[in-house]
Amino acid sequence: MMDLNRALEMDRSDPLAGTRAAFALPEGVIYLDGNSLGALPCNAAARVAEVISRQWGHDLIQSWNRHDWISMPARVGDRIARLIGADAGEVVAADSTSVNLMKLLSAALKLRPGRRTILSDNGNFPNDLYIAQGVSALLGEGHVLRIVDPDKVGDEIDGDTAILMLTEVDYRSGRRHDMRALTSRAHAAGALVIWDLCHSAGAMDVDLNAAGADMAVGCGYKYLNGGPGAPAFMFVARRLQGDLKPALSGWMGHDRPFDFDLDYRPATGVVRNLAGTPPIIGLTALDAALDAFDGVDMRDVRRKSLALGDLFIELARERLARHGLEIVTPEAHPTRGSQVSLRHPEAYAIVQALIAEGVVGDFRMPDIARFGFAPLYTSFADIWHAIDRLEAIMAAGSFREARFRKRLAVT
């Protein structure tokens, strides 16, 4: 049986072991839910306090120039760009993932007139499908959202596909799409692709430009650790930037916002997709969080993420399978994100019982216990202890207690 010493040895030889110190993790908690809300970076509170008290409190309106608040969406975007294989000037930080998806999808559909299909899969985060439904209704041009099985997506792309809209890593199973292959199949059929990187950015070496990607969105609050409701980001490949005409044609995306012209004229570059005033306090927390990635090679992040997952899978097989917990995440490295999900009919109560024991994972309908690995702060020992406590809960049957069955409003 694999013992704790091996996990501790893996931590000792982990090139990313040092980045954990950049996060303020609560004592005694094993946090495996960074794929829902990333941990608090140690520097965030002081940076936000500085912006509030000195910049906002003292310098007031002048801060837009003096502290260059106005270019924060682009500056933070450039820092995210390095993490997702984009070039400077291809990413901006703004709004939420949902709003950014709405902006990109509505503009992208206009680039494929005559084509009616938005193609997606039933493993996508439902929110994205809702956005596509809303955009289709808004445009009123007869677009249809086709939702197919994830492994059928490539074969379902055809001459009517306007946009292929996919989330790279499935929020529930952790299955990962082949971005490069699907992008080139879509291009061969004349379609454009929008990738949702919510469960990829910050957890792996996404390489948008190497994959020939067109557009992407993602959130700032999961593996990028920007805090609850952090600004999200969007990517538009440079070759498409001039063609995309923002439907949400706000002044922050105007070529000369402070000329106060009566007519909208989009800015050059990805910033044309900005709409309203940037949320400086939220951007500051996200900017601070990105410091933890400075000097970090995303290939090391991916290597560690896979090693954490391998360890989890090995231990789950050894110690949990006999308790009826089934691994649903694909095991082959290229087909897996940075989480491992287990299926059990009592998954909800099991996750609650585990949280009571200091191990935070989460539950996803209908029967999935989900464990996310944030390579900057998750240790191999965390994985060992998580499985150890989970096995104890299963062996004792403590998850059957009534208190663990009470459903919470937000899970």
Ligand SMILES: Cc1ncc(COP(=O)(O)O)c(C=O)c1O
């Ligand atoms: C894949 C995916 N897309 C979109 C969202 C929603 O993003 P937001 O709430 O930032 O709009 C989430 C999670 O909340 C997600 O997991």
Ligand SMILES: Nc1c(O)cccc1C(=O)C[C@H](N)C(=O)O
């Ligand atoms: N965005 C969230 C929220 O506002 C509350 C609770 C959870 C979330 C999440 O991010 C859920 C997440 N996208 C998921 O993968 O399930």
